[in-house]
Amino acid sequence: xxxxxxxxxxxxxxxxxxxxxxxxxxxxxxxxxxxxxxxxxxxxxxxxxxxxxxxxxxxxxxxxxxxxxxxxxxxxxxxxxxxxxxxxxxxxxxxxxxxxxxxxxxxxxxxxxxxxxxxxxxxxxxxxxxxxxxxxxxxxxxxxxxxxxxxxxxxxxxxxxxxxxxxxxxxxxxxxxxxxxxxxxxxxxxxxxxxxxxxxxxxxxxxxxxxxxxxxxxxxxxxxxxxxxxxxxxxxxxxxxxxxxxxxxxxxxxxxxxxxxxxxxxxxx
Amino acid sequence: xxxxxxxxxxxxxxxxxxxxxxxxxxxxxxxxxxxxxxxxxxxxxxxxxxxxxxxxxxxxxxxxxxxxxxxxxxxxxxxxxxxxxxxxxxxxxxxxxxxxxxxxxxxxxxxxxxxxxxxxxxxxxxxxxxxxxxxxxxxxxxxxxxxxxxxxxxxxxxxxxxxxxxxxxxxxxxxxxxxxxxxxxxxxxxxxxxxxxxxxxxxxxxxxxxxxxxxxxxxxxxxxxxxxxxxxxxxxxxxxxxxxxxxxxxxxxxxxxxxxxxxxxxxxxxxxxxxxxxxxxxxxxxxxxx
Numbered sequence: 001x002x003x004x005x006x007x008x009x010x011x012x013x014x015x016x017x018x019x020x021x022x023x024x025x026x027x028x029x030x031x032x033x034x035x036x037x038x039x040x041x042x043x044x045x046x047x048x049x050x051x052x053x054x055x056x057x058x059x060x061x062x063x064x065x066x067x068x069x070x071x072x073x074x075x076x077x078x079x080x081x082x083x084x085x086x087x088x089x090x091x092x093x094x095x096x097x098x099x100x101x102x103x104x105x106x107x108x109x110x111x112x113x114x115x116x117x118x119x120x121x122x123x124x125x126x127x128x129x130x131x132x133x134x135x136x137x138x139x140x141x142x143x144x145x146x147x148x149x150x151x152x153x154x155x156x157x158x159x160x161x162x163x164x165x166x167x168x169x170x171x172x173x174x175x176x177x178x179x180x181x182x183x184x185x186x187x188x189x190x191x192x193x194x195x196x197x198x199x200x201x202x203x204x205x206x207x208x209x210x211x212x213x214x215x216x217x218x219x220x221x222x223x224x225x226x227x228x229x230x231x232x233x234x235x236x237x238x239x240x241x242x243x244x245x246x247x248x249x250x251x252x253x254x255x256x257x258x259x260x261x262x263x264x265x266x267x268x269x
Numbered sequence: 270x271x272x273x274x275x276x277x278x279x280x281x282x283x284x285x286x287x288x289x290x291x292x293x294x295x296x297x298x299x300x301x302x303x304x305x306x307x308x309x310x311x312x313x314x315x316x317x318x319x320x321x322x323x324x325x326x327x328x329x330x331x332x333x334x335x336x337x338x339x340x341x342x343x344x345x346x347x348x349x350x351x352x353x354x355x356x357x358x359x360x361x362x363x364x365x366x367x368x369x370x371x372x373x374x375x376x377x378x379x380x381x382x383x384x385x386x387x388x389x390x391x392x393x394x395x396x397x398x399x400x401x402x403x404x405x406x407x408x409x410x411x412x413x414x415x416x417x418x419x420x421x422x423x424x425x426x427x428x429x430x431x432x433x434x435x436x437x438x439x440x441x442x443x444x445x446x447x448x449x450x451x452x453x454x455x456x457x458x459x460x461x462x463x464x465x466x467x468x469x470x471x472x473x474x475x476x477x478x479x480x481x482x483x484x485x486x487x488x489x490x491x492x493x494x495x496x497x498x499x500x501x502x503x504x505x506x507x508x509x510x511x512x513x514x515x516x517x518x519x520x521x522x523x524x525x526x527x528x529x530x531x532x533x534x535x536x537x538x539x540x541x542x543x544x545x546x547x548x549x550x551x552x553x554x555x556x557x558x559x
Binding site for chain 2: 008011012015016018019020021022023025026029037038041043079082083084086087089090091093094095096097099102104106107108109110111112113114117118119120121123124139140142143146147148150151152155159193200203204205206207220221224233235238239241242245246248249250253254257260
């Protein structure tokens with residue numbers, strides 16, 4: 001590789017400072033009392049307190065909504081992968097009537113402005129009796145996650161030579177045997193990356209999750225925006241919840257980082 | 270290259286069914302709304318295409334539309350080159366790569382309402398550290414009153430929030446380029462700029478297509494973060510299309526108008542995305558896989 005020049009390092013340092021600054025501010029706020037947040041502005045808390053975190057860990061509704069969020073996000077990831085892996089296989093290995101149009105159509109589903117689709121979604125999921133369950137949110141989120149997952153997986157699968165499929169069939173593998181024993185391990189990295197993005201977009205989405213849940217399945221992002229104290233926003237608790245909400249994703253990205261490093265092959269586009 | 274086989278539809282079917290549940294039924298409902306005048310408590314009245322005409326003539330829509338287009342192209346112009354540059358500069362191995370990747374992932378993992386709240390606190394003149402910084406430089410920064418400040422704060426917030434997505438996608442794409450390509454370029458004596466232009470960039474086409482399309486579609490629908498940061502103001506400086514939509518649908522109970530607006534909105538995103546898709550998939554189409 002070519003030697004790294006000075007300006008590259010400067011760019012990286014400036015960029016990562018920019019990236020970290022709001023996060024550091026949030027982390028610092030999460031250890032401050034509301035009085036301190038509103039009166040002084042210092043980078044480090046003057047009187048560090050863990051009261052904000054204690055409030056979150058002791059209030060049952062925080063824990064419940066955290067579990068609610070995690071359950072629809074995981075459900076969404078599972079559904080997405082279960083239907084996307086075969087679909088991506090079809091796109092990468094076969095050409096069939098309407099395949100290119102279908103591929104683009106899948107993507108168009110990310111374009112629907114959520115705000116107006118909220119009411120139809122509410123009606124739809126009430127009609128099929130899934131309102132206020134994690135299933136409703138998980139299914140609704142597949143609208144965004146399936147197209148992306150298919151796209152990512154198709155890219156990875158196209159990087160695996162077709163000869164591998166053919167050799168396996170000649171060796172007497174059944175289709176499912178081949179898929180399970182040979183193909184799935186090969187596209188492991190792709191599945192990791194697709195799972196990461198499904199998780200990500202489901203975890204951060206709020207409008208739909210809020211519309212499709214009532215009391216029982218309320219997600220954590222909604223609980224968060226309702227934590228209004230008597231004097232307005234409870235900034236410290238919000239910051240602490242924000243910090244805690246990053247953790248599951250950060251763990252996930254730690255595990256998929258090597259897959260990201262392995263990269264996409266050249267796919268359909 | 271590919272085997273022609275219509276039984277492949279069977280593999281696509283499960284995905285299609287799940288998507289259809291979510292895509293077709295609500296979409297048809299919205300089309301219905303768009304052709305009606307709906308008032309709470311009263312039966313809906315069919316009004317034909319009147320809602321569409323109202324939307325297209327409405328200055329609120331027109332201005333928000335132009336503002337939205339400007340915003341989406343501006344952030345693409347910033348985020349895509351910046352994302353590619355950062356991805357190129359990222360360390361390839363060692364603990365530094367791990368730390369960089371995790372830090373890059375963090376903004377993406379924060380729920381959008383929290384992003385809006387963080388930036389609001391970060392930039393508010395009575396709570397934030399950004400105003401302190403600008404005041405120290407002698408600039409009177411005020412996100413709530415100064416339209417220029419508000420607009421650029423929203424742009425910078427989006428750059429902060431979403432550039433990592435481009436970086437992660439490009440980083441994955443870069444790692445898929447075999448070293449042999451670079452060695453060949455080096456033997457040919459290509460400058461680093463030409464190597465980038467003729468070796469790296471074409472191989473990034475696939476991930477950049479995903480990245481650009483995702484960023485375009487998602488920025489066109491931006492709502493939560495901006496709403497919490499500026500509330501669309503001051504004035505209408507940061508009132509983007511979804512904001513108009515939500516005001517009409519939720520605030521004004523004008524479902525017919527909102528439905529017509531969202532169909533126009535959808536159509537515009539569709540056309541522009543399709544144009545991007547065609548352009549991006551046909552650049553150097555010689556290497557297309559099919």
